[in-house]
Amino acid sequence: MPPAPAAKGTEDAYDVPADYKPYVPVAKRRAALLAQVGGRHLPQAKKVKLLSGDNSTQASREGSAALDAEAERQAADEAEMERVEREKTRREKTLLQAAQEVRRKKEIEDARKSEAEKEAEKEAALLAEMERAQKKLAGAQELAHGTAYTDSMKTSWRPPHYIRNLSPEEQQAVREKHAIILEGEDPPPAIEHFADMKIPKPLLKYLSGKGIKTPSPIQIQGIPTAFSGRDMIGIAFTGSGKTLTFTLPAIMQSLEMEAKLPFTRGEGPVGLIICPSRELARQTYEGCVAMCDALKADGDYPELRSLLCIGGINMADQADALNRGVHIVVATPGRLIDMLEKGRLNANNCKYLCMDEADRMIDMGFEEDVRSIMSHFKYQRQTLLFSATMPRKIQDFAQQSLINPILVNVGRAGAANMDVIQEVEYVKQEAKMVYLLECLQKTPPPVIIFSDNKNEVDDIQEYLLLKGVEAVAIHGSKTQDEREYAIRSFKTGGKDVMVASGVASKGLDFNEIQHVIVYTMPKEIEDYVHEIGRTGRSGKTGVATTFVNMNTSEQTLLDLKYLLMEAKQKIPEFLLDIDDPRAAQGGVLRGCPVCGGLGHGLSDCPKLEEEMRRKTAANARYDGGGY
Numbered sequence: 001m002p003p004a005p006a007a008k009g010t011e012d013a014y015d016v017p018a019d020y021k022p023y024v025p026v027a028k029r030r031a032a033l034l035a036q037v038g039g040r041h042l043p044q045a046k047k048v049k050l051l052s053g054d055n056s057t058q059a060s061r062e063g064s065a066a067l068d069a070e071a072e073r074q075a076a077d078e079a080e081m082e083r084v085e086r087e088k089t090r091r092e093k094t095l096l097q098a099a100q101e102v103r104r105k106k107e108i109e110d111a112r113k114s115e116a117e118k119e120a121e122k123e124a125a126l127l128a129e130m131e132r133a134q135k136k137l138a139g140a141q142e143l144a145h146g147t148a149y150t151d152s153m154k155t156s157w158r159p160p161h162y163i164r165n166l167s168p169e170e171q172q173a174v175r176e177k178h179a180i181i182l183e184g185e186d187p188p189p190a191i192e193h194f195a196d197m198k199i200p201k202p203l204l205k206y207l208s209g210k211g212i213k214t215p216s217p218i219q220i221q222g223i224p225t226a227f228s229g230r231d232m233i234g235i236a237f238t239g240s241g242k243t244l245t246f247t248l249p250a251i252m253q254s255l256e257m258e259a260k261l262p263f264t265r266g267e268g269p270v271g272l273i274i275c276p277s278r279e280l281a282r283q284t285y286e287g288c289v290a291m292c293d294a295l296k297a298d299g300d301y302p303e304l305r306s307l308l309c310i311g312g313i314n315m316a317d318q319a320d321a322l323n324r325g326v327h328i329v330v331a332t333p334g335r336l337i338d339m340l341e342k343g344r345l346n347a348n349n350c351k352y353l354c355m356d357e358a359d360r361m362i363d364m365g366f367e368e369d370v371r372s373i374m375s376h377f378k379y380q381r382q383t384l385l386f387s388a389t390m391p392r393k394i395q396d397f398a399q400q401s402l403i404n405p406i407l408v409n410v411g412r413a414g415a416a417n418m419d420v421i422q423e424v425e426y427v428k429q430e431a432k433m434v435y436l437l438e439c440l441q442k443t444p445p446p447v448i449i450f451s452d453n454k455n456e457v458d459d460i461q462e463y464l465l466l467k468g469v470e471a472v473a474i475h476g477s478k479t480q481d482e483r484e485y486a487i488r489s490f491k492t493g494g495k496d497v498m499v500a501s502g503v504a505s506k507g508l509d510f511n512e513i514q515h516v517i518v519y520t521m522p523k524e525i526e527d528y529v530h531e532i533g534r535t536g537r538s539g540k541t542g543v544a545t546t547f548v549n550m551n552t553s554e555q556t557l558l559d560l561k562y563l564l565m566e567a568k569q570k571i572p573e574f575l576l577d578i579d580d581p582r583a584a585q586g587g588v589l590r591g592c593p594v595c596g597g598l599g600h601g602l603s604d605c606p607k608l609e610e611e612m613r614r615k616t617a618a619n620a621r622y623d624g625g626g627y
């Protein structure tokens with residue numbers, strides 16, 4: 001490598017080789033370049049100094065020429081960059097203006113829209129957001145593998161030919177006659193007589209003996225739909241016979257499977273019915289057992305075994321069913337998961353899955369349990385969801401989890417049973433207990449009194465016992481034995497009054513309850529609908545008295561007012577006086593998509609608020625390492 005040239009003016013200066021290219025530091029090159037481009041960026045004095053640097057030698061002249069060429073190139077680049085920059089600024093300006101334009105237009109449009117339309121838009125956006133956040137209701141394995149079934153399950157059941165031959169218009173006329181609203185592709189026909197549903201004779205006889213002679217509207221459409229193997233969502237008011245709509249098909253499927261190959265130890269179930277409470281599960285189980293016994297007693301049908309799978313009971317008592325193979329399991333989620341995980345039950349042969357009070361089940365707390373149960377299914381099954389109060393949010397969510405489902409709707413989801421006479425009374429908090437005694441005189445027993453507070457339930461029972469009223473109490477903190485005793489003694493007429501928390505009694509069917517007293521109005525109108533629905537069942541009339549006072553929120557009172565209006569009930573003066581801000585804005589009354597309440601929109605739904613509160617609390621626990 002040649003020695004580095006000495007700087008001009010030093011003693012060691014020598015002639016530089018012709019091919020020598022001097023090294024010019026980057027900073028200098030850049031400065032020279034900028035100066036050449038026009039000197040815009042540097043003061044004049046500095047420019048002169050840089051250019052007069054080494055220009056006495058040939059090498060520095062050549063270096064300077066190279067720099068000139070590079071400077072030109074870079075100048076062109078800079079000019080191009082400037083042009084792009086200018087263009088960008090121009091475009092940004094236009095975009096900004098365009099955005100302002102759009103905003104202005106939207107403001108004008110919004111001004112034209114009514115408050116109700118704006119609220120509806122807001123709700124739709126919120127709902128879409130919720131839907132995106134929800135995972136499909138399927139087993140973890142199915143979700144992970146992306147398993148997607150496209151066809152409904154097949155069964156051998158066919159409607160009789162004279163029903164099949166009815167035109168779609170004739171079938172629709174039957175639905176309209178019974179106020180059945182249906183959604184879904186290629187629906188099975190509505191059938192107005194049990195005999196036409198090809199139900200085995202011993203079962204028809206059994207049902208008739210219980211006063212069940214003609215199907216109720218949900219049964220008219222729901223039973224043929226379930227018999228056909230279709231997934232379905234069944235919504236009908238309290239006491240309208242939903243239980244039979246899903247237990248009969250479980251029995252029919254079991255009969256079909258048993259006829260093909262008798263069940264042996266470890267096999268089954270064919271049908272799985274999940275309920276949100278132990279009491280409801282027991283009641284449904286007892287209904288199944290009674291129907292299976294009726295079939296067996298006839299002699300022409302095989303024995304079908306049912307199993308009750310709920311917390312608080314000794315499963316060894318049902319060892320016989322487990323040992324010989326079980327056809328139908330009625331369960332609450334917790335105990336069922338336990339049995340499935342321990343391998344005492346499996347879902348390998350299960351073809352029929354039904355969730356009663358499904359909205360409760362999917363509501364926070366149960367959703368993960370249901371998913372966990374579903375992860376035990378290896379094959380496709382028919383899935384049915386039932387409730388009296390299934391808000392739109394759950395319906396939409398469920399729809400995407402079912403296969404080509406049929407939605408059978410009798411009345412608005414969340415509407416009260418029209419056979420219940422609803423009386424709402426303003427009773428001061430301190431006067432409630434005393435007034436309760438007077439209120440009990442309205443009808444003969446049996447009477448149910450509801451309060452959502454466990455302590456209050458105990459207080460009411462104690463007070464009634466002191467006053468000589470035969471009362472039992474049931475709530476979540478009672479032992480299983482206490483709960484069973486309360487229900488048994490009330491059902492059999494041993495006790496006149498049952499004091500209950502709403503949760504413990506959902507879906508329970510007691511014989512001819514005369515009067516329901518809602519001692520404390522629940523915050524969520526859905527709960528109220530379920531509570532008053534313990535009376536006025538299977539076409540009979542009942543009375544419901546509800547106490548409200550200063551402690552009842554205006555929002556709840558508004559929901560109540562609309563529910564009374566919808567059910568054509570008498571509306572007390574103090575409820576009439578409550579104004580609905582949405583009504584003043586000319587809003588159309590639609591049920592809140594989360595809870596079905598008519599008195600509010602999604603943005604002020606108490607149920608959604610409660611869900612959010614629970615979620616936030618759970619997250620806070622998680623963040624704080626509470627788990």
Ligand SMILES: Nc1ncnc2c1ncn2[C@@H]1O[C@H](COP(=O)(O)OP(=O)(O)OP(=O)(O)O)[C@@H](O)[C@H]1O
Pocket residue numbers: 210211212213214215216219236237238239240241242243244387388506507508509533534537538
């Ligand atoms: N077709 C029918 N004719 C007369 N009574 C019936 C009929 N179907 C069912 N029932 C009776 O009506 C009562 C209420 O039925 P069920 O418990 O199935 O109501 P539900 O719709 O499930 O109510 P809930 O929403 O409160 O759970 C029961 O005692 C049942 O035996």
